[in-house]
Amino acid sequence: MNKKGESKLTIVITVFAILIILVLSFLFYYYAVKSMSFSRSETASLSGYADNAGRKESAGLRTNVIIFKPSEVLPQQQKEGYCFSTSVADPFRQDAFRCQVENEIFDPCFTTEEQGIVFCQINPLAPEAFLIKLEKPLPKASLLEFTQDNWAWFVKLEDKTYCSPFTGTRPFFSQDQIAYYGCKSNNIEEQIVLIGDLMIDDIWTANKAVLIKEKDNWAIKFLEQIKIDSVWQ
Known part of the structure; x- marks a missing residue:
């Protein structure tokens, strides 16, 4: 083969090689962009799912007001008495x-x-x-002149302690602090209020x-602020 023929063959091979490189570069770019797009879409979807799940969970974190x-x-059990x-x-x-x-x-x-x-x-x-x-007939209802939204006749605390309002004598332990609710205690030597x-x-x-x-009075052994699970009004 003469030099002129060799030169043409070299040009053809070079052009063909350039075309292959361009095609491969295009394919690499195409699939790279598509992969990034899918990753972003998947991340956004998962992020949205997590956000919605978090909102649903947060929405459930409320005290039940019943x-x-x-x-x-x-x-069926019935007793005789009066109010x-x-x-x-x-x-x-x-x-x-x-x-x-x-x-x-x-x-x-x-x-x-x-009735009755x-x-x-x-x-x-x-x-x-x-x-x-x-x-006897029911007495005439005599309601208080004000309402109080934060009152309940039964309370369940976050730690599953049950409490209800004192309707008689309250334990005295301070001039400045009043216990409105008494709670169930498993220790007969302690009161929970x-x-x-x-x-x-x-x-x-x-x-x-x-x-x-302590002697004739009650003293605070432990005090904490606690979350309330449910209240009954």
């Missing part, structure tokens, strides 16, 4: 009363659709409930105190 109603199917005043535990409802059976007081008990029958359930989370067949009013927010809180006996 307006209590007697069960539609009334319990002598509006409820002290729930003084903001005209259908709530303070009632007595023999020497035992129940507060609150709620009116039902059956009230419904009592001291712990709304427990199945135990009963009716009182009234021996909620000091002051319940504090309303998306998540309600309360000042929970553990009291111990």
